[in-house]
Amino acid sequence: MSPHPAQPTQTALLVLEDGRTFDGSAFGAVGETVGEAVFSTGMTGYQETLTDPSYRGQVVVMTSPHVGNTGWNDEDDESSRIQVSGYVVRDPAIRPSNWRSTRTLDDALTEHGVVGIGGIDTRALTRHLRERGAMRVGIFSGDAITDEAALLERVRAAPAMAGSALAAEVSTREPYVVEAKGEKRFTVAALDLGIKTMTPTRLAERGIEVHVLPATSSLADVQAVAPDGLFFSNGPGDPATAGDQVTLLQEALRAGLPYFGICFGNQLFGRALGFGTYKLKYGHRGINQPVIDRSTGTVEVTAHNHGFAVDAPLDESTTTPFGRAAVSHVCLNDDVVEGLELRDDDGRLLAFSVQYHPEAAAGPHDAAYLFDRFTDLLASGDDTAGATNESEIQA
Missing domain, CATH: 3.40.50.880 (Class I glutamine amidotransferase (GATase) domain)
Structure with missing residues (x-):
């Protein structure tokens, strides 16, 4: 089982295309990802959100602070895999508690190679996106964290959602x-x-x-x-x-x-x-x-x-x-x-x-x-x- 994000072994960095950054902890797969930063206001249903093909190419920010408490089951997927490009949460659950759960959210993200970040101020990030609009973003963890200027260039080089045929x-x-x-x-x-x-x-x-x-x-x-x-x-x-x-x-x-x-x-x-x-x-x-x-x-x-x-x-x-x-x-x-x-x-x-x-x-x-x-x-x-x-x- 993956190390719990409350006891992180890897740091992570979120970089928005306008240059703002957020420090956090690796959640899910370790590496790098880019996509369009968007926020979801649902307090429940994260498994359905993550497996919804409409989120292809997007890094989803959860406005609800506590995510993962019901774990992951084998019944609620809306497609054959996790579709989001990345996942951003404030407080990943320490352990799941649900009779249908078969593994943790962290395990599911890792299994599908989805790079995430936890432990950041998602309220501040959401307000930023509301004021400035959805924009490109990158999440970098482990060896993927290098010079911030270089990471920002990688984010800005990613394709925009406008004009994307997905x-x-x-x-x-x-x-x-x-x-x-x-x-x-x-x-x-x-x-x-x-x-x-x-x-x-x-x-x-x-x-x-x-x-x-x-x-x-x-x-x-x-x-x-x-x-x-x-x-x-x-x-x-x-x-x-x-x-x-x-x-x-x-x-x-x-x-x-x-x-x-x-x-x-x-x-x-x-x-x-x-x-x-x-x-x-x-x-x-x-x-x-x-x-x-x-x-x-x-x-x-x-x-x-x-x-x-x-x-x-x-x-x-x-x-x-x-x-x-x-x-x-x-x-x-x-x-x-x-x-x-x-x-x-x-x-x-x-x-x-x-x-x-x-x-x-x-x-x-x-x-x-x-x-x-x-x-x-x-x-x-x-x-x-x-x-x-x-x-x-x-x-």
Whole structure:
């Protein structure tokens, strides 16, 4: 078992691209890593956060000071590995205490080669990022600590998140199927842009057979599974780089295929409808973000992980080649667009998306109704979904 970070054998140094540094102790693997520094406000769910593919290329700072107290188990991973580039905590737990725990958080980080740092003032670091915005960062420990000027240059040479195409790095290489639980009602093609394990599970619970497809899939690949609807998952990177996926979605909308998108899938839906996207100053990450569903007036506490957002008008609908588009959900903290919907001239729902994570991994459960909304959309589109030949697409 790894030495406990409260009794460190290695020192560590965190270096931000603007030159500010923090001294701490090695946590997890010893070495060096670079990425985009972002903070997560969740007090629980660190295992789901660490294994969420949307965090690819990012060094996650936990605002909750005490991390690791429930250890690591074999049930809660949201992908096949830890996805973050690095991990920053204030007080790593001395020992885990949970009946499902099989090893410590430190062990899991070390096993996956994830370089972390503990024992730093994460409150000061979070305030710094809130004031100055997300930026590149490096964590260096052991022999990787050299001259600070040289380390700063390595950080500044790292690629920025804006302009990064990362979805293909985390997508499945081969299609696979998640079977419907109970009676099968529908078939859905799910484009894996960094999908979390719990998402197809939530769909399957509603009688949906989910065909998870690689991010590089074409409309022909989608139609080959004879779907009743199309789903785009969450994922990392800049939505402006996902031109092929936007084109696929536009083709699917022309073909009359009902659509539901989450997170990255919301941003790509926005771009498919003709809206732009932009990078937020420091993004939304955590499981306590308030969002209003404008169709019902209900305020939901929701799980977020996004650094980009859709630039769409909040108070008016927009005519698109596919129907009338409008903002359906808004963040109550800063008025960021958190959902879109597309309707025909008769007001019938054709497609929708949300920026947050209704699969509730790790919690809360306020937005679970969105999977039911998608099921209702599939039911309403039984007679029109899934054009299967080129003439239907062109029509």
